[in-house]
Amino acid sequence: MILEQRAVEPFYKNGFVLGCEATKAGVVIDPGDEVDELLDAVAHHELSIKHILLTHAHLDHVTGVARAKEALGAPVWLHRDDHFLYEGVVQQGQMFGLRVAPQPKVDRFYEGVGPIRFGQYEVHVHHTPGHCPGGVCLAVNREGEPSPTLFVGDTLFAGSIGRTDLPGGSLDTLLQSIRGVLFAFPDPTVVYSGHGEATTIGREKRTNPFLQ
Ligand SMILES: [Zn+2]
Numbered sequence: 001m002i003l004e005q006r007a008v009e010p011f012y013k014n015g016f017v018l019g020c021e022a023t024k025a026g027v028v029i030d031p032g033d034e035v036d037e038l039l040d041a042v043a044h045h046e047l048s049i050k051h052i053l054l055t056h057a058h059l060d061h062v063t064g065v066a067r068a069k070e071a072l073g074a075p076v077w078l079h080r081d082d083h084f085l086y087e088g089v090v091q092q093g094q095m096f097g098l099r100v101a102p103q104p105k106v107d108r109f110y111e112g113v114g115p116i117r118f119g120q121y122e123v124h125v126h127h128t129p130g131h132c133p134g135g136v137c138l139a140v141n142r143e144g145e146p147s148p149t150l151f152v153g154d155t156l157f158a159g160s161i162g163r164t165d166l167p168g169g170s171l172d173t174l175l176q177s178i179r180g181v182l183f184a185f186p187d188p189t190v191v192y193s194g195h196g197e198a199t200t201i202g203r204e205k206r207t208n209p210f211l212q
């Protein structure tokens with residue numbers, strides 16, 4: 001799988017471009033302030049982007065959606081339980097003293113939809129609330145190959161967990177999502193988080209101080 005990761009100031013939030021080597025179909029995950037870097041990666045690999053997938057709707061994960069949609073013409077996906085955050089992105093910016101432009105409407109909600117496909121790859125969406133109500137884990141695998149790569153947004157980080165003090169957050173719910181959903185994947189499963197370095201399920205099970 002083609003995988004490009006970019007992050008820029010001020011949030012150093014990871015945005016991702018994934019692509020199918022064989023078909024050049026791809027997806028963009030969480031376009032934020034690094035959207036131009038993501039679009040450069042799309043052009044570099046000559047990908048045709050089929051979907052813009054959001055792990056959740058905090059402002060650092062969505063400020064590049066307008067630019068991405070304009071450039072790529074792909075539908076924007078979100079979990080319905082985060083729609084209030086997405087619709088309130090201007091107010092989220094005000095909380096941080098930032099001017100944030102309103103974003104284009106969500107095109108599709110994840111609930112009740114089968115795997116989302118790009119080329120030979122498929123994305124299975126798992127609801128992982130706690131950091132926010134509509135947080136999801138995007139589990140990406142090649143068709144017929146069961147071992148996925150996880151994109152978990154701000155639910156789990158290398159050595160840490162997502163904050164739960166923002167609207168709709170809950171520590172109990174977050175820990176349930178991590179233990180019940182993420183830790184159900186095999187130990188070698190690679191995890192890409194919304195901030196910081198990649199990790200694995202096994203490493204977090206063994207060493208994450210919030211989960212011992
Ligand atoms: Zn967040």
Ligand SMILES: [Zn+2]
Binds near residue numbers: 013058061154194195
């Ligand atoms: Zn974030």
